[in-house]
Amino acid sequence: MKPLESGDPIRLGPYRILAVLGEGGMGKVYVGQDGEGRPAAVKVLHPHLAHDPHLTQRFVREAQTARAVTAGSVARVLDARTEGGRPWIATEFLTGPTLADAVAAHGPLDEPTVRALAAALAHALRDIHAAGLVHRDLKPANIVLTTAGPRVIDFGIARPEHGLTLTTTGQVPVTPGYGAPEQVLGQRVGAPADVFSLGAVLVYAASGRPAFEGAHVAAVQYEVVHGMPRLDRVPPALQPLIGPCLAKDPAARPLPERIARQAAPPRGADRAWRKGPLAEDITTRAAGLHRLTTPPGGAASGAVSRRRLLTGLAVGGSVLVAGGGAAWWNLRNGDGRGGPFDIPPAVAAPQGRVLDAQKGDYLLGSTPEPLWTVPEAVAENTPAPLPVRDVVVTAAPKGGIAARGVVDGSVRWTAPDAVAVNRYLSLSDRLVAATDRNGTLVTFVASTGEPKWTSPAEAAWLLAADEEAVYLVTRDRRVRCVGRSDARIRWTVEAGADLGKDAASRGLAAHGRLVIAAADGDVVALDTSDGRKAWSRPGQSADGRAGLARSDRTLCITGRNLSAADLVTGKDRWTAENPKVPNADAVAWGPPTVHGPHVYASVLSYPFRYDLATGRPSDWPYNGLLRCDPPSPLVVQGHGLWSVAVNADQGGVNVIDFTSGGRPSWVYPIIRTPDRYWLTAADNRVFLLDGTTLTALPVF
Structure with a gap:
């Protein structure tokens, strides 16, 4: 709510205008009060629409x-009414x-x-x-x-x-x-x-x-x-x-x-x-x-x-x-x-503008400038950037974690005592969860950094979160569940797989299951109610942990192959056919990305698209033709598929245009540390981590 400004009406019909309530795409809304003191919400069309x-x-x-x-x-x-040319x-x-x-x-x-x-x-x-x-x-x-x-x-x-x-x-x-x-x-x-x-x-x-x-x-x-x-x-x-x-x-x-x-x-x-x-x-x-x-x-x-x-x-x-x-x-x-569990609602996510070549936003065949770039923005050992509505969270250069505004990259807040390498999580876009040096689970309001509830969880690193709880690996390499409503430990169990060290395992929580991609290549699913093992897939990956992504109850898993399973039961739904490689025993699939009815994954340095329901290769012009780095995430944002291609010295971001039959559209030759990069995206922005530089790229 804001005081009236120059140009705001003082009265509309019988309503005396007291304050500005908000502004939307169609008009402006005010607090009004009639002659008998009764309040009303009074909406006026924007002047350019009133014409x-x-x-x-x-x-x-x-x-x-x-x-x-x-x-x-x-x-x-x-x-x-319509009064003085202004409808309200x-x-x-x-x-x-x-x-x-x-x-x-x-x-x-x-x-x-x-x-x-x-x-x-x-x-x-x-x-x-x-x-x-x-x-x-x-x-x-x-x-x-x-x-x-x-x-x-x-x-x-x-x-x-x-x-x-x-x-x-x-x-x-x-x-x-x-x-x-x-x-x-x-x-x-x-x-x-x-x-x-x-x-x-x-x-x-x-x-x-x-x-x-x-x-x-x-x-x-x-x-x-x-x-x-x-x-x-x-x-x-x-x-x-x-x-x-x-x-x-x-x-x-x-x-x-x-x-x-x-x-x-x-x-x-x-x-x-x-x-x-x-x-x-x-x-x-x-x-x-x-x-x-x-x-x-x-x-x-x-x-x-x-x-x-x-x-x-x-x-x-x-x-x-x-x-x-x-x-x-x-x-x-x-x-x-007040109090640690009085959590404000998630802020509105500021949407980035989608560029259109037909409107002159960029020239076909050329690449527009990044939205912003901040050198030395993050620590060298940062986990992947985490967009949470109006901020993106990374490791701070001088220790702890920092949240930067997604619009301009400026620092919004920092938490110096948080340990970034232990990973951080979004809790319903309202809180950011992390750990401190003592293994305490700590939470902060995502938009402001205000500290909220904590739990002495003895955490080594965080795995995943759902609406009910945060799941983590303890210092003695067990899996622990901490309730979000009371910060109490609900259960602690052995995972039944080698979780490794230094945040080597990853997790995904949904539909009453915590799915863990363990450091030894196994995939294990635990029941979130009590931690008992629901199902497992031993040896899913031969080289490090498997990749996980989901759409509702369909869980996509990569490693030795690309497959889909029922997230709750673990029952197979389909497995994509691996390409035949001469003189090689196995291939390794890169991390999967689910978008709409498709799943994207790379194998042998090429991205492929598959039908999520059937596992059949999708009719897509660039199946197996455009090269990308094998561990590169594949990001769908706007009307494009984003990936990273690198060589020994440098790399770049390639973007495929879905709207033109899959032709390559943009190329950002900007990656200078090909051994430390990551891509992620949200709300019509793609965030690129390049060593210690953080960049936001526009979408089309």
Whole structure:
């Protein structure tokens, strides 16, 4: 929340404008207050969009249409007008956390509360559909938990079934992972699409994890259309309620009335909104709103000072909503309790700009300049760079770990006592986990570096993490599980494989399994609930540890061969045919990369692409033709495949353009330490580690 600036309106219709709440792609949102002291969220189109008369008319018309929903289950649209050439929409101002924030702060909801949530949201959809509308963007961030129960907000893309959607060029008209398959495919959307979104919302509420996951937006959308929802973490008693909502066929999804009946929340389940941690959040936000909108002496007029603005925010912000596709802004500033387990939500990931040669961003046949380069940015013994939303974590040159901003490479925070060579992990993009010199597991807020919880885990190095725990190797070479909710050691076991030393083993945790690529080439899977061995693959790699990557329950493993297995059971799914090499007993596959329906891996210094479901070589022009360094990671980002090719003295980054049939596009001849490099990527940026230099490269 910010004070008003030059150019901001002082009044819009009956609303006195108090402060700036946020700004999105479509417009700006303000805190407004009418003559009777009632607050509202007031959204105004950006000036450059307000000049389009058709867009302006649609902006107001769709908001007026949404006013037809008058039930108490939704945030009401209060007014919408075009005034002085500036169209605006005022919506009811709700106090309370969004479902997204509530789950992030307190964990998944228990079964009775999920049932109460399901019944309330089903009634909300019934009311919306009865008014002839389809919401089209139901998601955890668009559900506010108030003392009166859940309320649905943001009618920015709601519309009649025959109407148009208010979007701008390049906007994604649906939130990945929550929009129905027909929305992803651009087909006609009706009321069943909202039911699909409801199912995805309930998976998140019950498990704390999305129903569909992927490393990239396209991968998530592929899972929505072709994959199965992740119901394994949903309590079994709730799966019959949620599963039918996520049917691919719209006609197979239940009606909201049936969902409400089947939810059957027990008596008193709605107390979650009035007592306990959620109620405390709501009360804190209400106090913050009161301070903001009530001047000294109780007058309902006068400007809001910067001190009052910040004071009102300091005791808890409020969730507010406006239409027009600009989504919502959550002004949360903690829940007032503090402490090592009071973890703020993950910050928004700043998206890099995707370059386009047709728009003059670069010349075909040439390579654009890096986004930024910082020489001597990292220590020589750094692990791979770790992007975590708005920062990238590496070993600091003078010891410890450092987080640099992904936009400009500047240092955001450091943790001098952390031991980088013991590796670091992202915990849901909210915390960075590391170890100190005493083997203590330490955590820091990813965006700010604020220290959080610790555990005396006697850690030698970290293996992996999931939503429940952090998994590590102890100093006596055993595997240990430390709970994220209480920092307590849950179990410690022998791995059944040689873990090596100096962080020689790696891990991957998902679906109740910790899969370890051991230093001796074995692959071992442990049950994350108690550490018992679930399955193993001895001798997977003849030269060091095997490579691991996954998509949902499909685990890809490289080493002596490229194969896929069921992550939970270890059962084989397919094995790619190894190339025949004269006078050689075996070949070695490089680390695998899963992207969408494909897995990429290199063998004999050439990258290949395989169908993830079948293991068949994909129809790709560059299968086995473009050379790369055997241990090079293969990174998919933007519309390109990135890899490293080196010789004895130097190397470079090669990029293959997927959009032009696989022709080579860019070559960065910039690697000067071919024995110490790594590639990783996130949010339309590729990060290159070259010795002690860290570079961020653009994507196309």
